Amino acid sequence: MTQLPPAERLATHTVENQPGLMPPPDLWAGDAPLRAGVAAQGGDAQALAAAAARFGSAEARAEGEEARRDAPRLVLFDRGGRRLDEVRFAPGYHSLMQAGAEAGYAAVAWEGRPGGHVTHAAMVYSLSQVEPGVCCPLTMTYAGVPAMEADPELAETWIPKLTARAYDPAIAPIHEKRAATLGMAMTEKQGGSDVRANTTRADPDGDLWRLTGHKWFCSAPMSDGFLTLAQTEAGLTCFLVPRWLEGARNAIRLQRLKDKLGNRANASSEIEFQGALAHRLGEDGQGVRTIIRMVHHTRLDTAMAPAGLMRAALVEALWWVEGRRAFQKRLIDQPLMRAVLADLALDWEGALAAGLRAARAFDGGDEGERALARIAVALAKYVSNKRAVPVIGEAMEVLGGMGYVEDTPLPMLYREAPLNGIWEGSGNVICLDILRTLAREPRAGEALAAELDAAKGAERAYDAALETHRMRWPGLPAESEARWFAESLGQLFAASVLIRTAPDAVAAGYARTRLGAPRGLMPGAVSGLDEGAILDRLAQG
Known part of the structure; x- marks a missing residue:
């Protein structure tokens, strides 16, 4: 339907020098670095084009706004006082869940086609x-699919429902559903990341178990099942807790919804197991070993999401500077603005390239690729999330006061920016995990070294930085230097991927400003970038 334009001539002034409403950007055709990265790493371009058309549509964006505006509501009881322990969502939430499920967000990595994890990762990004x-x-x-494989009988029941390209929010036991979702509940008050301190x-109870205890964080509490950890006589053990039983609700009591900074469309809760029925998953006393397979795969998504958040923020900033003038010049034509945006775009390019390369390692059929995936x-995850907050903050500043107003998506993106750096291991936890992986799994270090060496000889700043890193840390660093070590290694990894897959302006610009020549601490405090070529990559379809 044709829409009449809004009135520009008002009683007191004429609206001018305000960019119009940005049309929904094409999340596939309008993102040249994504298309090139997917091609380089072996993803399914056709599936991603179709998913992007749905995810990026005006309809989907309206559904997202509705899901955030009409936030999840906790409904503990019915009118007669009987327990419900339900969360109610806006229709837009359910529509987007259906869109993601039907596109294959949870399924495509497990369907046996080449590049499944790369395709999945690109859907996360979009x-x-x-x-x-x-x-x-x-x-x-x-992420729950590989963990479910620890029990063939449970896997036979649950995996076909988890990987169904369908969405079924019905409150019903698993065998009555077309499709299912899976959540996780590990964290307790007293332990946080130290799950071995859990007291649940x-x-x-016959062939099953009864769980009693409290979980401080349980995301997506309307999932059809949860993987959780509890103590048995043998120690910490992994369990699958179905949300709904045959003819009854399992004894999972919702205590409250978390009042979070962002991620408002998704419900996160505190729960109590009050004798909840559960299936043991994996060996008794080996809970961490079992559930870590789920954690490993969720970390892939927490590494990809910040690249998507940065992309969304930078697209908004570019639209603004191309449509607004100051001091007789378009903002995009002002040298300092170009330097800032080009510098920010390199962080996004590095995050996208590193995430897609990690996803390809998840797809790898040999032990070297699987080892590379772990590191x-x-x-x-560490480097990309640490860059997401300042990048999105700077993009917000590009719009000035408008960037701070909810009429734009920048406030939402800024609230989301810290999340993936916290979820599934905050910065210190991840850096210590990096040291443990390199100490315990020599193949991971060997695979990473080969990956870094494969980019040598093309960019002097990269070669020098790699040599400096290896001279500074011929072995593993002291624990107090873990962040410095992880930052250096993470940026070298991103640069190595860009050198092999991106144009020289991007690859060399990243290597020289992140690894080589001196620079200031703030975005845009750089020199020598090919700003035109970098910004063309941000803008081009």
């Missing part, structure tokens, strides 16, 4: 630009 809240339950559903206990995903 959907994160529109409504990150629905990514959480979809990500956990995707599991008592045998690469941690490096990408």
Whole structure:
């Protein structure tokens, strides 16, 4: 339907020098670095083009706004006082969950086609630009599949429902559903990341178990099942807790919804298991070993999401500077603005390249690629999330006061920016995991070294930085230097991917400003970038 334009001539002034409403950007055809990265790493371009058309549509963006505006509501009881323990969502939330599920967000990596994890990772990147809240339950559903393989009988029941290209929010036991979602509940008050301090206990009940305890964080509490940890006589053990039983609700009591900074469309809760029925998953006393397979895969998504958030913020900033003038010049034509935006774009390019390369390692069929996946995903998660907050903050500043107003998506993106750096291991946890992986798994270090060496000889700044890194740390660093070590190694990894897959302006610009020549601390405090070529990459379809 044709829309009449808004009135520009008002009673007191004429509206001018205000960029119009940006048309929904094409998340595939309008993103040349994504297309090139997917091609380089072996993803499914056709599937991604179709998913992007749905995720990036005006309809999807309106659904995302509705899901955030009409936030999840906790409904504990019915009118007669009977327990419900339900969360109600806006229709837009359910529509986007359906869109993600039907596109294959949780399924494509497990369908046996080449490049499945790369395709999945690119879907995370795309959907994160529109409504990150629905990514959480979809990500956990995707990531739960390899953990479920610890029990063939449970896997036979659950995996076909987790990987169905459908969305079924019905309150019903698993065998009555077309599709299912999976959540996770590990964290307790007293332990946080130290899950071995968990006190939730599991008592045998025939072939099943009864769980009693409290969980401080449980995301997506309307999932059809949860992987959780509880103590048995053998120690910390992993369990699958179904949300709904045959003819009854499992004894999972919702205590409250978390009042979070962002991720508002997704419900996060505190829960109590009050004798909840559960299936043991994996060996008794080996809970961390079992659930870590789910954690490993959720970390891939926390490495990809910040690239999507940065992309969305930079597209908004570019639209603004191309449509607004100051001091008789378009903002995009002003040298300092170009330097800032080009510098920010390099962080986005590095995050996208590192995330897609890590995803390809998840797809790898040999032990070298699988070993690389274990270290690469941690490096990408750490560096990309540490850059997301300042990049999105600077993009907000580009718009001036408008960037701070909810009429634009910048406030939402800024609230989302810290999340993936916290979820599935905050910065210190990830850096210590990097040291542990390199200490315990020599193949991971060997695979990473080969990956870094493969980029040598093309860019002097990269070669010098790699040599400096290896001279500074011939072995593993002291724990107090773990962040410095992880930052250096993570940026070298991103640069190595860009050198092999991106144009010289991007690859050399990243290497020289992140690894080589002196620079200031703030975005835009650089020199020598080919700003035109870098900004063309941000703008071109």
